[in-house]
Amino acid sequence: MSGAKALGWRLLPQIVALVAILLLIWLSFPGFFTVEMQNGRLYGSLIDVMNRGAPVALLAVGMTLVIATRGIDLSVGAVMAICGAVAASSSVRGDPLVVTLAMSLGIGLLCGLWNGVLVAFLNIQPIVATLVLMVAGRGIAQLITEGAILTFNDPGLIFIGSGSVFGLPMPVVLWLVFGIAVALIVRRTALGLMIEATGVNRRAAMLSGIQAPAFLMSAYMLSGLCAALAGLVVTADIRGADANNAGLWLELDAILAVVVGGNSLLGGRFSIIASLIGAMIIQSVNTGILLSGFPPEFNLIIKAAIIVLILLIQSPRMSHLAAFAKPAGPAAPAVGMQKDKTIERTAP
Amino acid sequence: MASSAVLTATGIVKTFPGARALDGVDFELRRGEVHALLGENGAGKSTLIKCLTGAYRRDGGRVELDGVPIDPRDPLDAQKLGIGTVYQEVNLLPNLSVAENLFLGRQPRRFGLVAPGEMNRRARALLAGYDMDIDVSAPLASYSVAVQQVIAIARAVDLSGKVLILDEPTASLDAQEVRMLFRIVRDLQAKGLGIVFITHFFEQVYAISDRITVLRNGRLVGTRETAQLPRKDLVTMMLGHELHATEKAADTHVENAGPVRYAFHGLGKTGKIKPFDLEIRQGEVVGMAGLLGSGRTETAELLFGVETADSGTCEREGERLSLASPRAAIARGFGFCPEDRKVDGIIGDLSVRENIALALQARRGWMRPLSRKEQDALADRYIKALDIRTTDREKPIRLLSGGNQQKAILARWLATNPEFLILDEPTRGIDVGAHAEIIRLIESLCAQGMSLLVISSELDELVAYSHRVIVLRDREHVAELVGGDVTTENIVEAIAGQDRRRAS
Numbered sequence: 001m002s003g004a005k006a007l008g009w010r011l012l013p014q015i016v017a018l019v020a021i022l023l024l025i026w027l028s029f030p031g032f033f034t035v036e037m038q039n040g041r042l043y044g045s046l047i048d049v050m051n052r053g054a055p056v057a058l059l060a061v062g063m064t065l066v067i068a069t070r071g072i073d074l075s076v077g078a079v080m081a082i083c084g085a086v087a088a089s090s091s092v093r094g095d096p097l098v099v100t101l102a103m104s105l106g107i108g109l110l111c112g113l114w115n116g117v118l119v120a121f122l123n124i125q126p127i128v129a130t131l132v133l134m135v136a137g138r139g140i141a142q143l144i145t146e147g148a149i150l151t152f153n154d155p156g157l158i159f160i161g162s163g164s165v166f167g168l169p170m171p172v173v174l175w176l177v178f179g180i181a182v183a184l185i186v187r188r189t190a191l192g193l194m195i196e197a198t199g200v201n202r203r204a205a206m207l208s209g210i211q212a213p214a215f216l217m218s219a220y221m222l223s224g225l226c227a228a229l230a231g232l233v234v235t236a237d238i239r240g241a242d243a244n245n246a247g248l249w250l251e252l253d254a255i256l257a258v259v260v261g262g263n264s265l266l267g268g269r270f271s272i273i274a275s276l277i278g279a280m281i282i283q284s285v286n287t288g289i290l291l292s293g294f295p296p297e298f299n300l301i302i303k304a305a306i307i308v309l310i311l312l313i314q315s316p317r318m319s320h321l322a323a324f325a326k327p328a329g330p331a332a333p334a335v336g337m338q339k340d341k342t343i344e345r346t347a348p
Numbered sequence: 349m350a351s352s353a354v355l356t357a358t359g360i361v362k363t364f365p366g367a368r369a370l371d372g373v374d375f376e377l378r379r380g381e382v383h384a385l386l387g388e389n390g391a392g393k394s395t396l397i398k399c400l401t402g403a404y405r406r407d408g409g410r411v412e413l414d415g416v417p418i419d420p421r422d423p424l425d426a427q428k429l430g431i432g433t434v435y436q437e438v439n440l441l442p443n444l445s446v447a448e449n450l451f452l453g454r455q456p457r458r459f460g461l462v463a464p465g466e467m468n469r470r471a472r473a474l475l476a477g478y479d480m481d482i483d484v485s486a487p488l489a490s491y492s493v494a495v496q497q498v499i500a501i502a503r504a505v506d507l508s509g510k511v512l513i514l515d516e517p518t519a520s521l522d523a524q525e526v527r528m529l530f531r532i533v534r535d536l537q538a539k540g541l542g543i544v545f546i547t548h549f550f551e552q553v554y555a556i557s558d559r560i561t562v563l564r565n566g567r568l569v570g571t572r573e574t575a576q577l578p579r580k581d582l583v584t585m586m587l588g589h590e591l592h593a594t595e596k597a598a599d600t601h602v603e604n605a606g607p608v609r610y611a612f613h614g615l616g617k618t619g620k621i622k623p624f625d626l627e628i629r630q631g632e633v634v635g636m637a638g639l640l641g642s643g644r645t646e647t648a649e650l651l652f653g654v655e656t657a658d659s660g661t662c663e664r665e666g667e668r669l670s671l672a673s674p675r676a677a678i679a680r681g682f683g684f685c686p687e688d689r690k691v692d693g694i695i696g697d698l699s700v701r702e703n704i705a706l707a708l709q710a711r712r713g714w715m716r717p718l719s720r721k722e723q724d725a726l727a728d729r730y731i732k733a734l735d736i737r738t739t740d741r742e743k744p745i746r747l748l749s750g751g752n753q754q755k756a757i758l759a760r761w762l763a764t765n766p767e768f769l770i771l772d773e774p775t776r777g778i779d780v781g782a783h784a785e786i787i788r789l790i791e792s793l794c795a796q797g798m799s800l801l802v803i804s805s806e807l808d809e810l811v812a813y814s815h816r817v818i819v820l821r822d823r824e825h826v827a828e829l830v831g832g833d834v835t836t837e838n839i840v841e842a843i844a845g846q847d848r849r850r851a852s
Contacts, residue, residue, distance in 0.1 A: 188717065189714050189715055189717050190709045190712075190713075190714040190715075190716075190717040190718070191714045193698075193702060193705075193706070193709060193714075193717075194709075194710070194714050196695075196697075196698060196702075197695045197698060197702075197706060200695045200696060200697045200698060201691075201694070201695045201696065203691065203692055204686075204691070204692050204693055204694060204695055205695065205706075205710075206674060207652075207654065207674050207684060207686060207692055207693075208674075208678075208706045208707045208710050208760065209674055209675045209678040209679075209707055209710035209711055210675075210706070210710045211675060211710075215714075268697040268698070269697055269698075
């Protein structure tokens with residue numbers, strides 16, 4: 001009872017932001033909410049947002065857990081390229097679909113294992129540890145594709161990018177099912193609690209008997225798996241593996257989705273559902289700018305402005321101001337304000 | 349008399365969502381006095397200080413400095429007006445030099461550049477006023493907490509100069525360092541500063557303060573001359589009721605403990621602690637005494653598997669144990685409340701409920717989660733049993749006071765139903781009421797057959813509940829006092845080096 005209510009409050013800012021953006025787009029593009037059924041498949045701008053947002057949504061699932069451990073995974077874009085290249089080359093070789101998928105997902109897990117070992121056992125700072133694979137990953141992908149764009153025409157693999165299930169595009173089904181499944185697993189077991197505890201205070205968690213390294217590893221491996229899935233979606237969509245451009249800069253969008261989802265980069269409390277909504281907010285902004293016919297050179301700047309606005313609304317200081325504005329409401333605790341004050345002792 | 353007041357606060361009110369933290373509190377600080385501010389955790393001491401220093405904006409009341417109404421916007425503003433504060437955790441920059449810390453933001457300049465020579469000279473001159481002759485160009489972190497504390501005081505006094513607020517400055521100092529600090533406080537007092545002193549140590553209150561103000565539940569209980577306030581009355585003022593005697597009669601030290609449950613032989617780690625033997629019986633409290641850095645915490649960390657021993661064996665009722673990690677120790681029924689609650693104990697952002705359920709959940713493994721209902725029941729049971737004061741179990745634990753955090757961490761271990769509990773300074777930095785409760789808890793756990801190892805700097809306390817006391821010095825177990833020999837005097841002698849008997 002209280003759990004569902006708490007989740008509702010937690011997701012409120014993200015839902016409000018998403019609805020506001022969708023309404024804004026609708027104002028400048030009235031056909032935005034039209035969804036049509038053609039040949040047993042749904043078509044429309046809204047479906048398009050969900051479909052185009054699939055790679056970032058998938059990445060955001062793993063990134064949320066990594067960030068909850070007070071880490072970050074910069075390598076996911078490069079891992080997408082590697083896994084896409086692996087899938088394409090396997091398909092070109094004529095391997096059965098199962099083998100192709102298993103290899104691609106396995107390589108994703110392996111990449112996560114590498115990051116996890118660097119972070120959990122060698123205690124390398126996550127931003128540096130994953131930077132290694134971010135840089136090396138594209139090189140590895142290029143080696144696999146031998147510098148060319150590997151195209152394939154295995155209908156099974158292509159289905160992942162452009163097929164549809166129950167009228168929804170396959171990528172949408174993938175991120176919805178996978179995201180909700182991970183969210184359920186994490187919350188129905190104690191995995192979420194263990195990851196949060198590790199993220200907030202690794203030493204105290206260790207002293208309470210939590211195997212912090214194991215949970216760190218699992219977070220990075222999940223992130224690798226998510227990157228593999230996203231890589232498959234992107235590769236299947238264009239029916240070819242592009243080692244140079246697949247997943248390029250998507251690690252940043254994934255981090256942004258997690259942050260827009262209201263998760264702290266300092267680790268601890270997290271919500272996968274909120275990150276998924278965050279991913280949809282980002283994609284809505286992208287699609288919305290295109291649809292509303294702004295000159296394309298404005299796109300990135302408008303996107304940045306909208307995101308700054310969303311982050312501003314979520315910031316502790318704003319909720320503090322909001323609490324002042326209406327003193328009757330449940331005010332935010334005053335602790336957040338104190339944090340930065342202690343350092344400001346440097347004036348004359 | 350009234351004209352000698354440097355700082356006067358009348359009718360201070362501060363309200364937080366759901367709680368009135370200060371309710372019409374009056375406070376007066378005279379020039380050249382040391383004024384102790386006392387109260388249990390949650391009584392409103394910190395809130396009052398924060399209202400005076402501008403860290404919080406007060407919701408009502410008046411503050412006058414030298415008869416002029418003031419309303420500091422933030423601590424910086426208060427500092428400019430003349431109110432300086434030094435906190436328990438020294439608020440300076442450990443990687444900068446002593447001189448840089450003293451003159452940060454106001455470094456002497458030449459041609460627009462910092463003049464290090466001039467700055468170091470001035471820093472030396474400033475510290476000379478405190479009888480401190482140290483290398484001011486060395487990084488702050490290379491000095492002890494006590495020296496850092498003095499440097500923080502020097503900076504605060506130099507910047508402010510009318511009122512100095514010391515918030516638990518002695519919490520992490522040893523007896524000699526406390527004496528040094530007190531000498532400095534008396535010097536500043538003689539110079540006419542008004543000094544507010546917050547502490548949990550009664551000895552220190554009586555040693556240094558002229559007057560005492562006691563707060564309880566956000567209200568003023570009263571202000572008294574220290575010399576005319578017997579300790580018992582002070583305790584009554586703070587608690588509102590008579591404190592139950594925490595000291596046990598000496599004759600209860602009978603050997604009523606059960607058979608040996610744990611035996612550690614030759615356990616040691618190079619550079620941490622010399623190999624030692626230790627036996628712990630069922631239903632026995634073993635006290636551990638020694639100065640800071642004598643190897644007390646290191647012993648506890650070896651026993652709990654935080655550090656891996658490079659020699660020695662552990663046995664439980666004759667069966668060999670491997671204590672390679674806390675996890676392995678917990679599986680064998682161990683529990684450990686670490687000394688530094690904030691760093692090693694609490695998971696600040698998680699709720700009281702999650703903090704209590706954590707160790708039990710970790711032992712069960714992530715695949716077998718405690719249901720929300722079980723967690724709620726567990727948390728409610730211990731919140732009630734240990735009287736953990738929190739508005740509800742979903743409150744982040746970092747918002748609780750120190751004593752209540754400590755009780756929640758105890759609850760975390762009690763929930764795992766341990767056979768052997770190691771408590772490292774369980775009563776440090778917590779208020780008198782919680783203090784007595786934790787001591788009662790130690791005694792009742794022991795009576796239920798649990799084995800406990802309690803490390804404490806408070807010797808009276810150790811004497812009160814320990815069947816045996818192990819004394820450590822220079823990273824070595826040097827003495828063991830049993831039964832009637834467990835007295836404060838004997839412990840002090842053993843720590844000082846006149847050990848009458850070596851550990852058997």
